[in-house]
Amino acid sequence: MTGFEGIVAIVTGGSSGIGAATAVMLHEAGARVAVLDRMVGADPRLSYKVCDLVDRDSVDRAVAEVAEELGGIDVLINNAGIGAVGDIAANSDDEWRNVFDVNVLGIARVTRAALPFLKRSSRAAIVNTSSVVAKIGVPQRALYSATKGAVLSLTLAMAADHLSDGIRVNAVLPGTADTPWVSRLLADSADAEGAAESLRRRQPMGRLVTAEEVATSIVFLANPQSMSTTGTLLLVDGGMAGVRVPVAG
Known part of the structure; x- marks a missing residue:
């Protein structure tokens, strides 16, 4: 993929998983x-800024440093997020606050800090990472689904608000992806292989989505060649939301 020559991109949560795959792909495309x-992270081709998304001062400082050192900001990938397991009664109030603080307010903090620089760019784009669980009901994901539903709605609102600023805003909605968080979830399960097979079977393609597949969609949405694409919610879910296949037997 090409088209990112001269572009400065920020990727939150870019040291592992989907974020790391996206950061590398953007670099290889010229950003x-x-x-x-x-x-x-360990990739010498990338610039790393230690940043805590729940700390506004940390976010403001990191974004300002990127803009100064790299000469502005053209693309923002709001990818960082944390998971949560359980039904509506399973998580404490403190956990609800913390997951929303990272997954939703984190996007608000970083975008707010980057907005003055994005407004100066002629190729500005924001891509948020939501989830397929924002659109379909999945057991034991009440808190996580609530935050990702908020990200979906926030993406559409941002796309409307910043159209006149020349900033495109889109989101990807991954299915269950082969990421470190999912690996930890399986490791904590009493039957790791059984849990892994259950995750694979609930996606019609019969396997987990790869980080690189999600990254490819993120980079597509961020690409200046996608100038007419805004307010788009792109599913990368192995058919989970839209495909129904007969149950064997």
Whole structure:
């Protein structure tokens, strides 16, 4: 993929999983890429800024440093997020606040800090990472689904608000992806292989989505060649939301 020559991109949560795959893909397409994460990654081609999305000062400082060092900001990938397991009664009030603080307010903080720079760009784009669970009911994901539903709605509102600023805003909605969070979820299960098979079977394609597949869709939405694409919610879910297949037997 090409089209990112001269573009400066920020990827939050870019030290692992979908974020890392996206950061590398953007770099290989010609962008200069800064990763905002609590952990510093190991790819020498990328610029890493230690940043805590629940801390406004940390976010403002990291975004300003990227803009100064790389000469502005053209693309923002709001990818960072944390998971939660359980039904409506399973998570404490503190966990609800924390997951919303990262998954939703984190997007607000980073976007707010980046907005003055994005407004100066002629190729500005924002891509948010939502989830297929924002559109369909999945057991034991009440809190997580609530935050990702908020990200979906926020994406559409942002697309409307910033159309006149020349900033395109879209989102990807991954299905269950092969990421470190899912790996930890399986490791904590009493029957890891059985849980893994259950995750694979609930996606019609019969396998987990890869981080690279989601990254490809993110990069497509961020690409200046997609100038007429805004307010789009792109499913990368192995058919989970839209395909129904007969149950064997």
